[in-house]
Amino acid sequence: MPANGGAQVNGVEAVRLLAAGFNGHHQLFAFDEDPRAFTAMVEADATIPRNVLFAGWSTTVFQAGRSIFSLGHQKLASDNFEVDVQLQCGFGDHEGILGCLDHEGRLYLAEQPQSPDEGWRLSCQSTDVSPKIGTIAAAGNGRIALTFRQAPNGNLAHIAEFDSPLALVRWFRDPSGEGNYPACHHMIPGRPKQLLANTGSFILLMEGGEVYTWGDARYQSLGRAIGEAMPADKPGVVDALGGLNIFKIASGGWMDAALSADSSLYIWGATSPGVEGSIRCLEDQDQVALVNLTDSAEDFLDVQDVAVGDNHIAVISEGDRLFAVGENRNGQLGVGSEEHFLEEWQEVPNLTQVRKVGCGPKSTFVLTKAT
Numbered sequence: 001m002p003a004n005g006g007a008q009v010n011g012v013e014a015v016r017l018l019a020a021g022f023n024g025h026h027q028l029f030a031f032d033e034d035p036r037a038f039t040a041m042v043e044a045d046a047t048i049p050r051n052v053l054f055a056g057w058s059t060t061v062f063q064a065g066r067s068i069f070s071l072g073h074q075k076l077a078s079d080n081f082e083v084d085v086q087l088q089c090g091f092g093d094h095e096g097i098l099g100c101l102d103h104e105g106r107l108y109l110a111e112q113p114q115s116p117d118e119g120w121r122l123s124c125q126s127t128d129v130s131p132k133i134g135t136i137a138a139a140g141n142g143r144i145a146l147t148f149r150q151a152p153n154g155n156l157a158h159i160a161e162f163d164s165p166l167a168l169v170r171w172f173r174d175p176s177g178e179g180n181y182p183a184c185h186h187m188i189p190g191r192p193k194q195l196l197a198n199t200g201s202f203i204l205l206m207e208g209g210e211v212y213t214w215g216d217a218r219y220q221s222l223g224r225a226i227g228e229a230m231p232a233d234k235p236g237v238v239d240a241l242g243g244l245n246i247f248k249i250a251s252g253g254w255m256d257a258a259l260s261a262d263s264s265l266y267i268w269g270a271t272s273p274g275v276e277g278s279i280r281c282l283e284d285q286d287q288v289a290l291v292n293l294t295d296s297a298e299d300f301l302d303v304q305d306v307a308v309g310d311n312h313i314a315v316i317s318e319g320d321r322l323f324a325v326g327e328n329r330n331g332q333l334g335v336g337s338e339e340h341f342l343e344e345w346q347e348v349p350n351l352t353q354v355r356k357v358g359c360g361p362k363s364t365f366v367l368t369k370a371t
Contacts, residue, residue: 003333005104005317007279012370013355013370014082014369014370015221015355015367015368015369015370016040016368016369017040017041017052017062017365017366017367018038018040018041018351018365018366018367018368018369018371019035019038019039019041019060019363019364019365019366020036020037020038020039020041020332020334020363020364021034021035021309021330021331021332021360021362021363022034022057022330022331022332022360022361022362022363023035023330023363024093024206024326025057025058025059025072025073026066026071026072027055027056027058027059027060027071027072027073027363028041028060028071028072028363029041029071034290034330034331034334035331035370036328036330036331036334036336036337036338037331037334037335037336037350038095038334038348038351038364038366039096041365042266045085048328051063051087051088051139052358052365053068053088053090053097053098053100054090054091054092054096054097055147055358055359055360055361055363055365056072056092056093056094056096056097056165056360056361057093057094057360057361058072058073058074058094058095058096059071059072059073059074059092059096059097060072060360060363061074061076061090061096061097061156063087064291065084066079066081066084066085067079067080067081068080068087068098068122069083070097070119070120072096073095073096073370074095074096074097075119075120076097076119076120076121076122077113077118077119077120077121078119080121080122081228085102085103086102086103087100087101087108087122088100088101088102088103088135088137089101089135090194091137091138091144091197092110093138093142093165096110096120097110097122098110098138098165098230099122099136100122100136101133101135101136103298103340104132105126105132105133105134105149106124106125106126106130106132106133107124107125107126107130107133107136107172108123108124108125108176109122109123109125109169110122110123111123116199125169125172125173129293131148131172131175132148132149133146133147133148133149134146134147134148134149134150134192134195135147135192135194135195136195137195137196137197137202138165138197139153139197139198139199139200139201139202139215140197140198140199140200141199141216142163142164143161143162143163143164143183143197143202143215144161144162144164144165144167144168144193145159145161145162145197146159146160146168146195147159147192147195147204148160150191150192154191155189155191156187156188156189156190156192157187157188157189157190157192157206158185158186158187158189159184159185159186159187159188159192159195159204159235160182160184160185161182161184161185161186162182162183162203163183164329167180167182167183173326174284182193184233184234186214186234186235187268188204188206188235190206190207190208190210190214191206191207191208192204192205192206192207193205193206193207194248194249196249196250196251196256197215197251198221198251198252198253198254198256198269198308199216199221199253199254199272199310200215200216200218200221200254200256201213201214201215201216201217201221201222201256202214202215202235202365203249203251203256204235204290205246205247205248205249205258207248207256209244209245209246209261210237210241210242211237211238211246211249211258212235212236212237212238212240213235213236213238213256214232214233214234214235214236215232215233216232217232218254219254219269219270219273220268220269220270220286220287221254221255221256221268221269221270222236222238223238223240223241223256223268223269223287223288224236224237224238224239224240224287225239225287228285237359238258238268238287238288240266240287240288241258241260241266241288244258244260244261244262244264244266245260245261246258246259246260246261246266247259247260247261248305248306250306250307250308250313250359251308252307252309252359252361253269253272253308253309253310253311254269254270254271254272254309255267255268255269255270255282255308255311255313256268256269256308257306257308259303259305259306263302263303263318264290264291264302264303265290265291265293265303265306265315266289266290266291267282267287267288267289267291267308267313268282268287268289268290269282270282270312271326271327271350272310273312275311275327275341276340276341277326277327277340277341277342277343278343279313279325279343280343280344281325285358291303291315291345292346293315293317293323293345295317295321295347296347301317301318301319301321301323302317302318303315303316303317303318303346304316304317304318304320305356305357306357307357307358307359307364308359309326309332309360309361309362309363309364310327310341310361310362311326311327312324312325312326312327312328312332312333312359312362313325313326313359314333314334314357314359314364314366315345316355316356316357317359319353320353320354320355321347321348321351321352321354322334322347322348322351322354322357322366323345323346323347323348324342324345324346324348324364325342325343325344325345325346326341326342327340327341328340328342328364329341329362330362330363332359332362332363332364333348333364334346334348334351334364334366335349336349351366351368352368353368353369353371354366354367354368355367355368355369
């Protein structure tokens with residue numbers, strides 16, 4: 001039993017999935033409004049693992065046991081699998097999910113239905129001779145990067161980068177075919193842990209805690225110096241995070257975040273051009289900013305989890321509290337305010353015992369303990 005008690009199902013803590021933010025395609029709820037305060041989406045049965053697989057502009061996809069659920073523009077068939085498959089690394093675009101991986105490194109792609117009465121299906125593309133993929137991510141500019149699954153004793157990461165989803169599919173189905181080679185191939189010492197993408201760049205976390213970035217260097221989005229020795233289009237280490245033992249990264253818009261083992265949060269980049277505000281702690285920062293999160297008593301708080309949307313950031317602090325900052329035009333901060341932008345961190349009211357946080361482009365999702 002958890003130390004703080006609470007609702008349980010078969011000895012496992014029960015949770016609720018809540019969301020706030022842009023709902024223009026009904027990708028959060030059936031009603032038309034953008035929920036500006038966190039509202040329950042699913043009363044989750046703890047016996048069925050629930051996973052928000054993809055949160056995009058128009059579609060939200062999550063998994064519950066053998067079933068795939070989708071809300072919004074893209075409708076997925078719910079009877080997608082005959083056996084339990086653990087899906088991860090969902091990637092897509094404004095239209096919906098394009099694909100994902102399973103826990104064994106197999107690639108699944110979204111296939112269009114044959115008739116209007118059917119839903120899209122996530123279909124496994126892998127065969128016994130297909131490459132095994134470790135992680136995969138799609139940037140907003142259409143580029144896709146992936147890492148290859150390593151042997152248990154492997155210590156050299158291979159990264160393939162493609163100009164488009166179509167180029168990825170051509171390569172995967174015929175890796176040695178003429179013209180099917182990746183646009184770029186990078187090698188980095190170590191073992192990959194997380195690979196993410198934002199509007200124009202990629203960020204890679206290694207098991208040793210090192211962080212690499214590459215891609216579009218505008219708006220300080222790489223968090224590192226650019227030069228002949230470390231060009232923007234090749235993975236370069238974020239020196240400001242050296243020795244900090246980073247264990248989690250998050251990415252969205254033109255911003256990245258990194259969370260260290262000592263519960264310190266580092267962010268870099270900027271809000272998108274045209275957004276009416278800027279996040280205060282990112283102002284006058286050349287590269288990477290250390291976030292000093294405080295509560296109403298001005299006490300400094302450790303950070304336990306972080307997620308990044310297009311122009312907003314949400315974190316879980318010690319005490320399982322949620323704080324958010326940035327764009328709020330669609331209520332994505334969940335604070336209930338009509339303000340379009342919050343420059344300073346604000347605690348989300350009436351929300352306690354937050355277990356996990358995630359962000360879509362203009363939305364935020366949280367798992368809280370069910371009471």
